[in-house]
Amino acid sequence: MKLSLNQWTTRRWTVAEAVEGCVRHGVEAIGLWRQEVAAQGPAETVKLVGDAGLRVSSLCRGGFLTGGSQEAMDDNRRAIDEAAELGAACLVMVVGGLPGVPAGQGPGEGFSRDLPAARERVAEALTLLAPYAGERGVRLALEPLHPMYCADRAVLSTLGQALDLAEPYPVDQVGVVVDTFHVWWDPELFAQIARAGARIASYQVCDFLQPLPADVLLGRGMMGDGVIEFAPITRAVRQAGYAGDVEVEIFNADVWAADPDTVMSTMKDRFASLVLPL
Template sequence: MSRFSFNQVTAKPWGLPDLVAGCVEAGVDQVALWREPVAEYGLDRSAALVRDAGLSVTTLCRSGFFQAPDWFDDNRRAIDEAATLGTSVLVLVSGGLPAGSKDLAGARRHVADAVAALVPHAAAAGVTLAIEPLHPMYAADRCVISTWDQAMTIAEQHPVGRVGVTVDTYHLWWDDTVLDKIARAGERIAIYQLADWITPLPAGVLTGRGLPGDGCVDMSAFHRAVDKAGYTGPIEVEVMNEELWQRPGRDVLAATLAAYRGVV
């Protein structure tokens, strides 16, 4: 269990102090945090809470959304928040098309430029920008970076350690070329996240993910590819699921741990 990290969104309604206590009680020593609940509890308070509990923060989820008018300042704040929380990985979700735009290629070029613009600040803070390719079904409204190749092409314009890529099984599993590419990605893998693909998809397609093992993703194949790349970092379970969110946080953590043990 030494590589397991509990991603906060998996038990979204769980308050931060309870989540921290629950993790300690369960012997979980790594968590991934999200910006909104951290801001709600207070950044410095959150940092102190996890630090005092002996937890390490594997990633801060998430920044990006480069079509927003204040993307530059907001992403710089996110980098600072990551540093304050003691994590070196900030997950970037690029955002979708600007309203009314059909210029997908242009939006993708803008992401590359935006990442480049953020690298100096990230470097100064000791934070790796982890570009996350999201499933192509989010290309319009959530993330124009849809494939491993697109994320890697941007990352490779920068030094290893400054810009990396997020491997999320949910977003990448459909791609027949991705496992070989992940296996060759070496230190570009900034973080490895597990969620499973279950159908039917719910309206809005955001909250119907499954715990690892509950869907049709071949998790073993992903583990082998990530291993081959030499990745030895944390493995986050990050599942957005309305049914999980109805359950008490402690039960969700237990179910997540059981699912993780079933596939790792």
């Protein structure tokens, strides 16, 4: 298990700066975001990452499938193509909340309270997207989000729900993300990690802050600054057979405002002292 920088942790850095930062700090992999890749240029990003000898541990993100629009499906196909071009280990899929509830906003046009129907739309979309991804050598990684994001970002709230959707497909087409911020609370977590086995496509870590800030999206903290005990989760993920990169993905205004090189140094220290010990 090797450390990876998810680009959003050092949000002030461009792709080029993040790649340079990884090289400078001896981090061997990077998780990229689509909008930042677009700003840098896909071909230039491929060259930067390749010249630096980095792995692309993930591309964020696809998903938002619950609205049922053709536009969303087309965008997900583009995301799959981008992941293939980058050689990303997986495309992270944040599947979307209730129809008509944009991320971070209240109900609007097309709003529906029908949660089972929203989850069924995700399942239906996967029947089209999984084969498309498989043809291009891309692995979709379904990410369950903490239940507080169910209405506007992800109707998948548990690892078990994500696995239920993934199971009809080959493991190299559809896997799951284990993100400590989102799943640490789940009483079924360790049983579901064991069940996941080779389905684990990405392991992401950050801490769960208490109290949460007013904008709960920014409640992700540096490991050790919140309430999560990481080592047992890491042990379970490793015992399930995962040997890939471990991404640190933090959404936090203070972390973003800090010097990115200081963030990188702290991230490495906390990874070694809190995440890896078994």
